[in-house]
Amino acid sequence: MxxxxxxxxxxxxxxxxxxxxxxxxxxxxxxxxxxxxxxxxxxxxxxxxxxxxxxxxxxxxxxxxxxxxxxxxxxxxxxxxxxxxxxxxxxxxxxxxxxxxxxxxxxxxxxxxxxxxxxxxxxxxxxxxLKPEAEEKMKKAIEDRQITRKSNDTPNAQHIPIPEAMETYINEIKTKIQTFIQGNSNTLFLEKSNAFQRRLIYQVAREEFTGIFLESVAVGRDRVIKITKMDANEHAQKDLDRNQSEFDVLDEAVGxxxxxxxxxxxxxxxxxxxxxxxxxxxxxxxxxxxxxxxxxxxxxxxxxxxxxxxxxxxxxxxxxxxxxxxxxxxxxxxxxxxxxxxxxxxxxxxxxxxxxxxxxxxxxxxxxxxxxxxxxxxxxxxxxxxxxxxxxxxxxxxxxxxxxxxxxxxxxxxxxxxxxxxLAGEDISPNRDHVFHVTFPSEWKTSDLVNLFSAFGNVQVSWLNESSAYVSLYDPTSAKEVLSALNCSSVYNIMTYGQFKSFEASASLTGITPTLAQSKLSFSDSVSELKELTKKRSISPDPEPYKRSKSVTDDDTPVQTSKNFAESSDW
Amino acid sequence: MxxxxxxxxxxxxxxxxxxxxxxxxxxxxxxxxxxxxxxxxxxxxxxxxxxxxxxxxxxxxxxxxxxxxxxxxxxxxxxxxxxxxxxxxxxxxxxxxxxxxxxxxxxxxxxxxxxxxxxxxxxxxxxxxLKPEAEEKMKKAIEDRQITRKSNDTPNAQHIPIPEAMETYINEIKTKIQTFIQGNSNTLFLEKSNAFQRRLIYQVAREEFTGIFLESVAVGRDRVIKITKMDANEHAQKDLDRNQSEFDVLDEAVGxxxxxxxxxxxxxxxxxxxxxxxxxxxxxxxxxxxxxxxxxxxxxxxxxxxxxxxxxxxxxxxxxxxxxxxxxxxxxxxxxxxxxxxxxxxxxxxxxxxxxxxxxxxxxxxxxxxxxxxxxxxxxxxxxxxxxxxxxxxxxxxxxxxxxxxxxxxxxxxxxxxxxxxLAGEDISPNRDHVFHVTFPSEWKTSDLVNLFSAFGNVQVSWLNESSAYVSLYDPTSAKEVLSALNCSSVYNIMTYGQFKSFEASASLTGITPTLAQSKLSFSDSVSELKELTKKRSISPDPEPYKRSKSVTDDDTPVQTSKNFAESSDW
Incomplete structure (x- = not known):
């Protein structure tokens, strides 16, 4: 339905x-x-x-x-x-x-x-x-408004002095209301006014007239005051109705x-x-x-x-x-x-x-x-x-x-x-000792990383951004030797997964972000060759479609740990 | 139309x-x-x-x-x-x-x-x-892709060594292609493959077979390789058509x-x-x-x-x-x-x-x-x-x-x-010597500001945020006396418009933002009284409608410099 x-x-x-x-x-x-x-x-x-x-x-x-x-x-x-x-x-x-x-x-x-x-x-x-927190806030606002309105409506409500520049205006309004009360018509619409003018009009009505009910209504794009002749009982009922209707609007908003x-x-x-x-x-x-x-x-x-x-x-x-x-x-x-x-x-x-x-x-x-x-x-x-x-x-x-x-x-x-x-307990915390965080020049492709780690067998590359990625060894046995074998370059930087996570945690406290010296790529002939061969990810001849829609999102191709190249790779 | x-x-x-x-x-x-x-x-x-x-x-x-x-x-x-x-x-x-x-x-x-x-x-x-800058970029990408494709298609294209783990797979593909070429069918769809596998298949086809044309096509959500028997002429024409169709897509994208x-x-x-x-x-x-x-x-x-x-x-x-x-x-x-x-x-x-x-x-x-x-x-x-x-x-x-x-x-x-x-020259640069920038506790309303400046006659308040506003004197003649008369409070701070603009410019260079000591409001009985009387802007009994839609936006109510209270005020 x-x-x-x-x-x-x-x-x-x-x-x-x-x-x-x-x-x-x-x-x-x-x-x-x-x-x-x-x-x-x-x-x-x-x-x-x-x-x-x-x-x-x-x-x-x-x-x-x-x-x-x-x-x-x-x-x-x-x-x-x-x-x-x-x-x-x-x-x-x-x-x-x-x-x-x-x-x-x-x-x-x-x-x-x-x-x-x-x-x-x-x-x-x-x-x-409307969320409960917003509902509560709105409910409170309505209650406050109703209290203010009630107190403004009592004879001993606070009096705002009428500014000099407004006196003529207010006197004209008074005359209009007086004429209306003596006349036969049952309702009067005042002209468009601003919020402060309306406030003063409410005050004048409260202090100097009885038997009328004022409300602010929308006429087209403007707010005007509508005045109705009304005895005290009707007035009270009208007040109750208005208060109720404000809570009805809230009820609808909660929806x-x-x-x-x-x-x-x-x-x-x-x-x-x-x-x-x-x-x-x-x-x-x-x-x-x-x-x-x-x-x-x-x-x-x-x-x-x-x-x-x-x-x-x-x-x-x-x-x-x-x-x-x-x-x-x-x-x-x-x-x-x-x-x-x-x-x-x-x-x-x-x-x-x-x-x-x-x-x-x-x-x-x-x-x-x-x-x-x-x-x-x-x-x-x-x-x-x-x-x-x-x-x-x-x-x-x-x-x-x-x-x-x-x-x-x-x-x-x-x-x-x-x-x-x-949701009801601790998450799984897998061993990631065979995972390395690598930063490198943004021109690098998956093939450069694969080549860099070639001595350690097949790897899986998980890109983080243009110049950093996780590289996971398919065979974890030689993980301990990676840093000593590879970490001697000014072009790239390798940390263990654990090192990187600690680094990240402390960086988020101090506001430091990792930087990388943007030196020219030169450390390996074979990598340079690979670079010649491969092109930028986005313009490869047959790139993977970008997974976009929910239907595709649900098509949860498992991450292939047994292959040289992950789907999110260069090819 | x-x-x-x-x-x-x-x-x-x-x-x-x-x-x-x-x-x-x-x-x-x-x-x-x-x-x-x-x-x-x-x-x-x-x-x-x-x-x-x-x-x-x-x-x-x-x-x-x-x-x-x-x-x-x-x-x-x-x-x-x-x-x-x-x-x-x-x-x-x-x-x-x-x-x-x-x-x-x-x-x-x-x-x-x-x-x-x-x-x-x-x-x-x-x-x-598509903006011209994006169009240019896309055009370049298409050209690059077409060049890569062409060079990959030539007999002396770079050779990617086939990883050991892939050898069986590639051999199976070869057999399939061989059987297809000898058979009667004119097209062959290979099974779903990843981008790297496709890359290797293209290479094998180029290096070891002739008379076939490979293309990557979408079948449902998958990318597969479609192979067609084709002589050299047809092949060349097909290449041209594909190249043209890529530019046609671009043309449509520019739209x-x-x-x-x-x-x-x-x-x-x-x-x-x-x-x-x-x-x-x-x-x-x-x-x-x-x-x-x-x-x-x-x-x-x-x-x-x-x-x-x-x-x-x-x-x-x-x-x-x-x-x-x-x-x-x-x-x-x-x-x-x-x-x-x-x-x-x-x-x-x-x-x-x-x-x-x-x-x-x-x-x-x-x-x-x-x-x-x-x-x-x-x-x-x-x-x-x-x-x-x-x-x-x-x-x-x-x-x-x-x-x-x-x-x-x-x-x-x-x-x-x-x-x-x-757009074709300098903007108007009006005199704003009668304008003051005021910061104050966030509980303040327009009425508090009006009251603060009451010795200087009518003012217009232009809110900047919950705790700052511009206050403009209706009568600019006494502007010079404002600072000496009012700027002696720990509750609020007043600067001339010019001072504030210089302050803002230097703050944007140094990253400093103005702060205000959040002390209790106590400097004036009359302001405290007004505070009692007035309520928070958002829950005033009859607030101005929030100008929302374009139709309303165009309804450009002129800013009223001749009144005590601006429309954006408390009432």
Missing amino acids: EVTAQNFKAVLPMVEKAIDEAQFVAIDGEFTGLNLVKPVSALDLPLERYDALRESSRQFLLVQFGLCTFHYDSKKDLYTNRAFNFYVWPRPYTRNAPDLRFMCQTSSIDFLVKQDFDFNKLFKHGISY FAKVIQKLSQSRKPVVGHNMFLDLCYTLNQFVCTLPESYSEFKHLANKTFPILVDTKTMATQYPFRDEIFNSSLEELKNTLMTAPFHMPDVKAVSVDSGYELESEKYHEAGYDAFITGLCFIAMSNHLGTLSKELGPKPRLMPDSPLLKPFFNKIHLMRIADIPYMN | EVTAQNFKAVLPMVEKAIDEAQFVAIDGEFTGLNLVKPVSALDLPLERYDALRESSRQFLLVQFGLCTFHYDSKKDLYTNRAFNFYVWPRPYTRNAPDLRFMCQTSSIDFLVKQDFDFNKLFKHGISY FAKVIQKLSQSRKPVVGHNMFLDLCYTLNQFVCTLPESYSEFKHLANKTFPILVDTKTMATQYPFRDEIFNSSLEELKNTLMTAPFHMPDVKAVSVDSGYELESEKYHEAGYDAFITGLCFIAMSNHLGTLSKELGPKPRLMPDSPLLKPFFNKIHLMRIADIPYMN
Whole structure:
């Protein structure tokens, strides 16, 4: 079901009921962009990935949120699903709301447009949202405003002296109000005025007249004061109505954040596929600005969603990794439809809420969430078949202890030795003694590095920027000899991975950044020859396509540690 | 006429002809955003406005360019017009093109959506563009690539040794090619390979086989090598075709930039309304990244468009300023339709190219350009009537010397004493001896400042940020006494405008920023009282609407120097 500002209020109770009745919930997001310029490295640490994504989530927007609830009927041994596609958009909720700036990534927009994502609908009818922190602030502002208004309206309110230059103006206004009160008309619109003039007019009305009600209204682009004849009772009622309507506006502004609040309060397992982006953007946009500290982030994620399951982590870990060769969502689904797996038949609860396998609407957030949920059920049940105790028709519910090893482990894309981030504990800390950090002249190519390390056998090069890279030895046994053999050049600099990390940590404290003497490349004939042969990365005859869109991002080609040349290389 | 990638190629000659045949051209742009967070001040210098706008134009995008050409038929004494609405969008032109990130401002998107701007059309069918600098770079890259390909294809090309780990793989490929050559099939697709593998395969093919042609093609998300049987002649032709097609892609990528190149080469007068944004975004996106130096910017603007006319500058300067009270485009048009002005009847050249006054499509870029052109003609002719020498039916052509005073003077929004930027010479440098820079605790309101300066009469407060503002005396005669009378506080700090500007210039060299001792506010009972009375700006009972959209931006409420309280004030 498509949910926009036009039907959100009506649909919300249905969504809340669906969450309440679900065994688990699958989610998926669509974004205006995925990553800022900094490229990821195959040797990033989870903390570094978090830092990069935190920055992205501050700048880009999640614009569609897919939510699919899965309901198990134990009598029929069948799941059904309800699905919702929310268009979300930070519409300024009042004329004083902050005018948000946000970033788009051309390839992401291009990708969404190709999936027929309707941007006009998003911008026209997207649902507003407000994080609890912003909601609180706005609530406080409304309360303060209402108190100020009330105190300004009492006879003993503070009096602002009328500036000399304003006296004629104010006297004219008084005459107008006097004439209006004596006349037959029931409403009077004063001429356009500025905010200070309006303040003085309110004061004059309060101090010198009774039986009238003033309000500031928009007429075209201008603010004018509208005066209505009104007795004290009507006046009081009007005040109450106005106060209530201000809170109603706030309620509408909170909008989609209510769905996430409901989801969090339900404590239900939340399943996503390759869900790190979805998680970060969702938290940042609807729950709380992402904290700087990585451990605080883990705490926030855990507090908000106590059970998170990433189907990509499942698919790439034991026991699935030996049977599943491509873990992109579409391929995963295809694999799980064939033996030894069994894809459950999950029907839609009703035609307008929920998907069926045949719907085939990839990259509609709700459909991707649906497929993710299916994959979760199929993999859960497969785990059940592996357990001898569960009998002939094993049905693993999401709270089964057999699933616990997969809880809160969020897949990390293309990191060779850290497959996931552990939200509920310490991350994996792999041995990187065979990894070296090298800085070099920016003309260097992968082939120069390969050549430099040729005495140590095959290597994998992970570029960091134009003039630095990590070089990993395929065979770690000779790692200890690298520094003494190679580190005698004024052209390049080599550190162990450990040295570099310490260096980086101290540099970030002192503000020092590594520099490299930009001397001419001359240390090796063979390298010079290779340089002749190879050309600049960007203009090689057949460069790899730049991985751009989410569909491609999910196509998580494993980093090849067994080859001379990584995909991100020169060729 | 609406122009997208779908009809651009066909329409371009028509556009070029229209420019060639025009007396002048009017332009207008629509943008994804107008300004970054820094607010403008009524005492900004043109240089400061340029700096702010340069930053904006680096981040936001111009997404629709309206161009309206005006053609004068002297026999009929009539103008006609041709109008074009270009949707422009930085579509990645090849899979290696940079993946641009850009900024949107929520209010700008909201504004465009309300004018029925079609974002889906923009993202799907917007016309590509490439600045000359990027075009040159890409051209060079194509040439280099073609040279590399050619040299790799010659028998004596450099040989890359085949790594041991690859030998089996390469031998299998050789066998496949051998079998293919002996077989009946005319094409062979090799399996998915990485870039280095492909490089080696090309080498093997070159060194060991003849009569085949290799190319790398996309199959789904993968790159594979396609091999075709082909004799030397066909091979050569295929090479030529491929080379040509690479330049064709470049030509398409340059896209809309050609229209701006044509406009520049034509040296025709280019007319806009409140055109500073239009000018900066146009130059930055289609001509050249805006230079850091303000004087270089002036030079760039002048070189690109030798005659720029801003109808808002005309409308707000002598002799028009006494007859025109609201210079927003719509109001200006209305004023020019009544005596003493005369609005010309400008017909569309044809139904599908050009507007008429009745079209009423405000904020469609082409229509706004059309109305701008009409206003220019009406004001030009009015100038003619003021000149005694021109007879009863004065028609002022755009090159008339009477119009020269308005050339290259670009309107500056809401600067009290510098109405325009002079692109062809020195800017106005007004006396600001009656202006003071004040820093103070962030709790202060306009009223605190007004009170502080009360001994010097009425003032105007121009906020810079939460804790600093310019205060201008309405009556400059006592300016000399301000510092000695007021500058004796540890709570606030006062400098003359001149002192502050020198301080700022030296601070920007040394990196020092002004600080303020955050002591408690205590220096004046009356100020404390006022503080009690007034509330924080943002939650005042009836704050001014935040000026957000372009329509409002153009509604250039003059800065009121004659009042106690500026619009941007506390009330």
